[in-house]
Amino acid sequence: MPPQTETQIILERRELDGPPGNVLDLLRHRPFLLLWLVQTLSQTGQNMVNFSLLVLVRGIVERHGIGQVNTAIGLAVLSFTLPAVLASPLAGVVADRFNRRTILVLTNALRGLAVVGLLLIEARWSAYLALAVLYGITALSGTVGQFFGPALASALPDVAPRRQIIQANALFNLTFTASQIVGFAAAGPLLVKLVGLHAVLTGIIAIFALCAAVSLALPPSCPPARTLPDARHLLGQVIGEIREGVHTIRSSPHLSKAIAYLTIATATYLMVAVLGPGYVTVVLGLPAEDIAYLVVPAGIGVALGTLLVPHIAGRLGSVRTIDSGLALGGAFLLCLALAGWQAQDTPSDVGSATVWLAAGLAGLLGIVNGMVLAPSQSLLQAGSPEHVRGRVYAAFFTVSNTVAFVPVFFSGALADLFGISEVLGGIGLLLFGVGCWQLLLGLRPR
Numbered sequence: 001m002p003p004q005t006e007t008q009i010i011l012e013r014r015e016l017d018g019p020p021g022n023v024l025d026l027l028r029h030r031p032f033l034l035l036w037l038v039q040t041l042s043q044t045g046q047n048m049v050n051f052s053l054l055v056l057v058r059g060i061v062e063r064h065g066i067g068q069v070n071t072a073i074g075l076a077v078l079s080f081t082l083p084a085v086l087a088s089p090l091a092g093v094v095a096d097r098f099n100r101r102t103i104l105v106l107t108n109a110l111r112g113l114a115v116v117g118l119l120l121i122e123a124r125w126s127a128y129l130a131l132a133v134l135y136g137i138t139a140l141s142g143t144v145g146q147f148f149g150p151a152l153a154s155a156l157p158d159v160a161p162r163r164q165i166i167q168a169n170a171l172f173n174l175t176f177t178a179s180q181i182v183g184f185a186a187a188g189p190l191l192v193k194l195v196g197l198h199a200v201l202t203g204i205i206a207i208f209a210l211c212a213a214v215s216l217a218l219p220p221s222c223p224p225a226r227t228l229p230d231a232r233h234l235l236g237q238v239i240g241e242i243r244e245g246v247h248t249i250r251s252s253p254h255l256s257k258a259i260a261y262l263t264i265a266t267a268t269y270l271m272v273a274v275l276g277p278g279y280v281t282v283v284l285g286l287p288a289e290d291i292a293y294l295v296v297p298a299g300i301g302v303a304l305g306t307l308l309v310p311h312i313a314g315r316l317g318s319v320r321t322i323d324s325g326l327a328l329g330g331a332f333l334l335c336l337a338l339a340g341w342q343a344q345d346t347p348s349d350v351g352s353a354t355v356w357l358a359a360g361l362a363g364l365l366g367i368v369n370g371m372v373l374a375p376s377q378s379l380l381q382a383g384s385p386e387h388v389r390g391r392v393y394a395a396f397f398t399v400s401n402t403v404a405f406v407p408v409f410f411s412g413a414l415a416d417l418f419g420i421s422e423v424l425g426g427i428g429l430l431l432f433g434v435g436c437w438q439l440l441l442g443l444r445p446r
Helices: 006-016 023-028 030-063 069-097 100-119 127-159 162-195 197-216 231-250 253-283 288-316 318-345 352-382 386-418 420-443
Strands: none
Touching (some): 023 030, 030 127, 127 162, 253 318, 318 352, 318 420
């Protein structure tokens, strides 16, 4: 089946622009409701794991008096994302070839087992042994997670009514944001304070088990009938299918641009995630658990941005909306860095005003992040033919994690060398430059 032409993509997008109905009608559609519950449970559990990893790493480093905290956290992030570079291409082939319901069941069950491994780490271990085991378990969990993402994204158009596919994507975006707020900024920190880290990890195991059970109730997908090759030809066929997905992306400007924009947004999010705990503790002087002061406003901002973006894109167009979001995001990161420099110059004057300023800037960053994510995902969804959809999403995960590897690692290391605010300022300046450059290119006559 050949890749979609630009005309086919435009016609498909027009078909999707019909009356969408309301969210309640969408949630009454049982197959979509089940997949939405799988997304909600799994991503909330994963964000609770992500917060728990920060607590575990910081606890190990502080217990043994090791410096370079930001580097240790950066390595934890990389241990989760780096395996994706190798696993994502294969994950896309698997999502296009095998029953996606089975993939969702297995990936959730395996991630639950990975959390069991985190419970086995003991305080009496040496720091380097504990960190090595933690990074190893995190890498395995991250590898499994790469098979979950393409399967979930590829299954969405199969279970949502066609006239409501855009609304279904919007609800998934909002749920993704809500899972970050609940898992990473609300339930994770609150439950760790109330019942302790081990009890939280035990609860996360139960969440993944429940998610696997709900996945069993999903309707099975029907991948194209293909004869599995023998072992000698399996690798060649997998490489051939990966090449087919890459060719589809390269032949479509919509897909290439969408993946580029989503990659920038993902890399920026990961870098800020690495620096966020240090900004809260070192710059603002708050306990590590109070990272919610930044994450909650940012999450609310993403949700608000997702709601506002249809109106903004209606005036500016999708591409210009994304470019504006990049430029504004860079400007707000620069302001966050300036607030940090002011706090560090006068540490005795750091008070609620500085915290509220940082929270407000985090909220604005969330809004512009939504301005980048929602239009980019719409471009990606509209340009992905069904028969290679899993490979298109896998290519995005591969590219985003590959590109994010260097800046995520060096953002933590550079923060230890030069300071957190300085690195945030550098990231902001780069984003501001890229966004403004793209906006100027868009103004050139064609």
